[in-house]
Amino acid sequence: MKKIQILLLSIWATAGFTSIAYAQEASTLDAKVNAVFASVTGPFVSLIFAPFPGTSFPWIVMWLVVAASIFTIYFGVVQFRFFGHAISLVKGDYSDPNDAGEVSHFQALATALSGTVGLGNIAGVAVAVGIGGPGATFWMILAGLMGMASKFTECTLGVKYRNEYEDGTVSGGPMYYISKGFKELGLPGGKALAVVFSVFCILGALGGGNMFQANQAHAQISGIFGDYPGWITGVIFAAVVFAVIVGGIKSIAQVTEKVVPFMGILYVGAALIILLVNYDKIGWAFGQIFSGAFTGLGVAGGFVGALIQGFKRAAFSNEAGVGSAAIAHSAVRTKEPITEGVVSLLEPFIDTVVICTMTALVITISGQLIADPVSGHFVLNEAGTAIKTIGDTSGVSLTSAAFGSTISWFPYVLAIAVVLFAFSTMISWSYYGLKSWTYLFGEGKAKELTFKIIFCIFVVIGAAANLGPVIDFSDAAIFAMAVVNIFCLYFLMKLVKKELNSYSSRLLSGEIKKFKG
Amino acid sequence: MVTKLVIGLDGHGSGERALAYAQKMAELIGNTELLVVYVLEWSPYSFQTPEENAERHKRREEEISTAMQRVVDPAVEKLKNAGLTARGIVRHGDVARTINAISEEEEAEQIIVCRSSEGGLSQRIFGSATSHLVMSASVPVTVVG
Numbered sequence: 001m002k003k004i005q006i007l008l009l010s011i012w013a014t015a016g017f018t019s020i021a022y023a024q025e026a027s028t029l030d031a032k033v034n035a036v037f038a039s040v041t042g043p044f045v046s047l048i049f050a051p052f053p054g055t056s057f058p059w060i061v062m063w064l065v066v067a068a069s070i071f072t073i074y075f076g077v078v079q080f081r082f083f084g085h086a087i088s089l090v091k092g093d094y095s096d097p098n099d100a101g102e103v104s105h106f107q108a109l110a111t112a113l114s115g116t117v118g119l120g121n122i123a124g125v126a127v128a129v130g131i132g133g134p135g136a137t138f139w140m141i142l143a144g145l146m147g148m149a150s151k152f153t154e155c156t157l158g159v160k161y162r163n164e165y166e167d168g169t170v171s172g173g174p175m176y177y178i179s180k181g182f183k184e185l186g187l188p189g190g191k192a193l194a195v196v197f198s199v200f201c202i203l204g205a206l207g208g209g210n211m212f213q214a215n216q217a218h219a220q221i222s223g224i225f226g227d228y229p230g231w232i233t234g235v236i237f238a239a240v241v242f243a244v245i246v247g248g249i250k251s252i253a254q255v256t257e258k259v260v261p262f263m264g265i266l267y268v269g270a271a272l273i274i275l276l277v278n279y280d281k282i283g284w285a286f287g288q289i290f291s292g293a294f295t296g297l298g299v300a301g302g303f304v305g306a307l308i309q310g311f312k313r314a315a316f317s318n319e320a321g322v323g324s325a326a327i328a329h330s331a332v333r334t335k336e337p338i339t340e341g342v343v344s345l346l347e348p349f350i351d352t353v354v355i356c357t358m359t360a361l362v363i364t365i366s367g368q369l370i371a372d373p374v375s376g377h378f379v380l381n382e383a384g385t386a387i388k389t390i391g392d393t394s395g396v397s398l399t400s401a402a403f404g405s406t407i408s409w410f411p412y413v414l415a416i417a418v419v420l421f422a423f424s425t426m427i428s429w430s431y432y433g434l435k436s437w438t439y440l441f442g443e444g445k446a447k448e449l450t451f452k453i454i455f456c457i458f459v460v461i462g463a464a465a466n467l468g469p470v471i472d473f474s475d476a477a478i479f480a481m482a483v484v485n486i487f488c489l490y491f492l493m494k495l496v497k498k499e500l501n502s503y504s505s506r507l508l509s510g511e512i513k514k515f516k517g
Numbered sequence: 518m519v520t521k522l523v524i525g526l527d528g529h530g531s532g533e534r535a536l537a538y539a540q541k542m543a544e545l546i547g548n549t550e551l552l553v554v555y556v557l558e559w560s561p562y563s564f565q566t567p568e569e570n571a572e573r574h575k576r577r578e579e580e581i582s583t584a585m586q587r588v589v590d591p592a593v594e595k596l597k598n599a600g601l602t603a604r605g606i607v608r609h610g611d612v613a614r615t616i617n618a619i620s621e622e623e624e625a626e627q628i629i630v631c632r633s634s635e636g637g638l639s640q641r642i643f644g645s646a647t648s649h650l651v652m653s654a655s656v657p658v659t660v661v662g
Contacts, residue, residue, distance in 0.1 A: 092561055097618060101577040101609030103570045104561030111567055168575030250566075257564040331570035431567040 030230050030464045037461060038469035041476070048476040048483075057304060060479045061311045067321055067486040068146035071153050074493060075500060079148035079345050085507075086342045093514045094339070102333045105343045112328040112344065114260050115209075115428030116351050118421035120317030122267075122414070123216045123396035125359040127471070129369070130394050131386045132309030133378055134285065135292025137360035139310025144352025147320030148345040153489050156341030156496045157181065158326030159334060172330020173432070174323035174485050175201070175439045181492045193488055197323065198436035200480040202451075204324070205436070208316065208474035209429020210455060211462025213422035215470045216396045218463040220418040223397050224411065234463030238456040240423070245430050246452045253427055260424045263417040264355070270413070271358035274406045278365045285364040312475065315482070317356055318348035322478055323485035327432045336512075338503040341496070359399055366402035368393070395471075430455050519602075520549045521623050525616045525630040525650070528555065528588050535631040536592055538661045542629070543601050551603040553592045554619055555584050559609035581607050613649035620656045628658045 049058045072079065088094060089105045128136040154174065161180040162172025175194040182190025218233035243249045275282060293310075294303055319325055325347060329340050363369070370379045370388040378387040386394060393401050396418060403410040430452065437451040438444075462470060506512045524539045526532040536553075543549040557580050565573070589605035596603035608615050620628050630647055651658050 095561065097608070097610070097615075100561070100615070101557065101559050101573075101580065103565070103573045106562050107565050107570060110564050111570055114564070115567070168578055169572050170574070171571070250569075253566045257566055261564060328567050328570070331567065331573065333574055428567055431571075 030466075033231070033461055033464040034466045034469060037465050037473070041469060041473040044480075045472045045476040048479050049472075056308075058308065058312075060483070061308050061315075063486065064150075064315050064321055064479075064482060065143065065146070065311055067482075067489070068143065068150050071149035071489070071493065072146050075149055075152065075497065077149075078152055078342075078500070079145065079349075082152075082342045082345065083349075086346050088514070089339050089343050090346065093516055094512065096515060099333070103331050105332065105334075105339065108329050108332045108340065109343050109346060110261060111257075111331075111428070112325045112347055113264075113350060114257060114424045115324065115328055115432075116317065116319050116347060116425075117260075117264055117355060118425040119213055119216045119396065119418065120313065121351065121355045121359055122399050122418060122421070123219075124313040124317050125356045126363060126395050126398040126402075128309040128313035129360050129363050130389065130398055132306035133292045133369070133387060134288040134360065134364040135290075135294070135303065135306035136310035136313070137289045137357060137364075138293030139307045140314040140356055140360065141310075141353055143311045143314035144318055144320075144348045144356065147314065147318055147348040147352065150321035150486070150489070151318070151325055151348055152341040152345040153493055153496050154321070154323055154326040154341075154485065155329040155344035156337050156499060157489075157492055158330040158337075159332060159340040160337035160495070160499065162330040170331055170333075171435055171438070173201075173327035173435055173439075174481075174488070175436060176330075177326070177492065178484075178488045181495060182488070184495070185491065187491060190488075193484055195440060197481060197484040197488075198439045200477060200484060201323070201436035202433050202440075203477035204322070204474075204481050205429040205433025206455065206458045207470075207477035209324075209432065210426055210458050211465065211470050212474040213425050214459045214462035215465060217419050217422040220396050220400065220415045223400065224415050230464040231460055234460035237423070237426075237463060238459040241426055241430070241459055242452075242456045244427060245434075245455070246449065256420055256424045256427065260420055263420055266413065267417055268355060268358055270403060270407060270410055271362050274362050274403065275358075275365065277406055281365045282361070285361050288364055289360070314348075314352050314356065316475055316478060318351040319478070320348045321482045321486050321489075323481050324429070324432050327435050328428065336499075336503055338496075338499045341500075363399060363402040366405045368398060368402045368405065426459070518548070520546050521552060521625040522549055523552045523554055523616065523620045523623065523625045523628045523656075524592075525612075525628060526553060526555050526588055526592060527612075527631070527646070528584075532588075532592070532631055535629050535661045536595065538659070539629045540596060540599055540601065542627075543596075549602065551596050551601055552619070552623060552625065553589050553596070553603060553605045554616055555588050555605075555607050556612045556615045557581070557584060557607065557609045558612060560611070577609065580609075612646035613653055616650055617654045617656075620654070625656055628654055628656055629661065630658065631661045 048060055051058050090109060092104060095104065128140060157177040158172045161177035162170050163176055164170050175198045178197060179190040179194040214234055214237055217237065218230045221233055222228055240252065244253045292306055325344055329344050332340050334340055368389050370390065371377060372379055381388045389398055391401060400411045400414050403414060433455060434448060434451055438448065441447045522539055522542060524535055539551055543551055584607045585605060589607055593603045593605045606619060616628060628650065630650060632647060647660060651660065
């Protein structure tokens with residue numbers, strides 16, 4: 001354990017000091033941060049995204065798809081059978097009034113959603129559609145629907161095996177269910193796997209939960225106010241994050257937590273307005289999505305490219321199988337762990353099936369993707385890596401341009417939304433990372449502060465680096481979590497099945513009663 | 518048969534008047550049980566950070582024990598000293614709805630509350646718990662001025 005600690009600290013210290021040293025040459029700082037970052041993370045990224053020999057299909061994508069399919073079959077399409085029940089639980093129909101004041105199902109869902117709904121839905125989808133074409137949306141929706149079963153499995157376990165401390169606080173997540181669950185089943189290696197998961201979760205928190213957010217927030221702000229060095233945005237963001245997670249200024253976090261859901265509603269509302277205005281093109285857009293899913297329509301990598309992009313971005317956006325949501329959901333003090341799993345299956349639905357699809361439809365309908373007027377196929381950019389867009393936009397700027405083509409002032413609202421989404425995702429992930437950190441090194445003020453400071457340094461690095469290396473590292477770190485988590489879920493899923501069978505039979509027999517409604 | 522009376526307190530001085538009136542009623546009726554209720558305003562639909570969620574159970578316990586010690590226990594003590602049967606209940610939720618729900622669960626005959634002590638702008642905007650209770654309660658409500 002000590003060795004891991006020293007290794008991790010030295011890597012982060014090097015990265016931190018490197019960025020400080022380069023601060024003296026501010027003009028080229030971004031470029032240097034980018035070069036150092038890309039070279040440090042390269043091997044890790046290559047390993048995670050290694051294709052099957054002789055193909056261009058990354059093994060990790062197959063890993064996620066197979067897992068989601070197995071969970072879907074093993075739990076008898078739980079995501080559809082219990083969809084209505086999930087809504088009743090969130091509405092509080094089954095909540096005992098004597099438990100009022102505890103974290104409600106709604107609150108747990110909202111907290112977990114504010115960690116996942118964010119840039120993945122805005123920028124990630126644009127990346128998927130930009131590279132894989134509208135057809136990527138089809139695979140994204142499919143991955144979202146199946147990912148609901150993965151989420152159900154991990155969140156049930158998260159609540160069942162969390163730690164409850166004497167002072168009434170709780171800690172939960174994959175590291176706890178892996179070590180406790182394996183012990184219960186008499187399997188070896190639970191503790192070691194939990195440690196590996198925690199290391200990846202810390203990397204994921206610094207990557208997707210931090211650098212990617214800072215990076216895209218900077219892209220959005222500089223898109224409106226003109227280009228300026230990314231580290232400036234990084235320092236400002238880092239200062240605010242520092243104020244919240246180290247300074248304990250809860251009011252900032254509380255304001256964000258309250259504003260983010262409204263931003264989410266506003267975003268979907270704006271997307272719906274754009275779809276209504278262009279109602280005549282909706283049929284065509286769906287046609288593009290379906291036909292593109294199987295033919296590729298001239299996108300980079302053909303139909304496999306669309307599939308890979310769709311699955312990748314769905315997983316990155318809804319985090320099903322990654323294990324992060326299990327950390328967020330484990331705070332609920334329900335008597336039945338299965339209810340939290342059932343509620344959590346709504347998460348990939350809202351995140352991917354609803355919000356991501358909205359973004360994809362708006363981008364497709366907006367005509368930002370340039371198609372050949374004769375063949376109807378999309379035109380690739382000069383490098384042949386993505387579809388050519390008007391103004392050569394990608395990521396969040398592509399989404400912004402797509403919304404802006406119908407509602408001219410929306411990019412300003414989107415900029416605010418992106419900054420807030422980025423911020424709330426950072427706050428959520430700082431908690432996930434911290435929980436993994438304390439799992440590895442133990443609780444304690446000094447240890448927690450060390451992680452929080454590292455987290456803030458990475459905000460600056462993320463804002464200064466280019467999108468390419470950041471998105472690669474973010475994906476790789478988050479998917480590395482899924483490698484360990486899903487591997488363990490295969491062993492632990494029978495424990496969930498036992499809970500599910502017992503719960504459904506009691507629900508049918510009327511032993512579990514509604515308190516209202 | 519025991520007649521149950523629910524007394525809703527709001528933690529302000531005006532609650533004393535509701536208590537005094539309930540005591541008078543109890544003495545007139547005879548065989549009564551007085552339920553001293555204090556509701557901590559709370560919504561299951563608010564938004565919280567992961568850290569707040571993790572600490573929620575601890576906070577809830579603290580909130581309940583503080584309310585018990587500062588508001589409910591002294592009131593129950595006072596009623597007991599006057600030779601009456603009394604019990605305290607602290608619960609989280611919407612004030613009007615929760616007081617009504619407790620009255621239904623306990624099959625109380627009457628709810629006694631004081632006139633809302635909050636005034637001015639906030640009452641104009643958000644309305645008062647007392648008036649919501651009067652509008653929605655399923656048992657008779659006595660509002661003490």
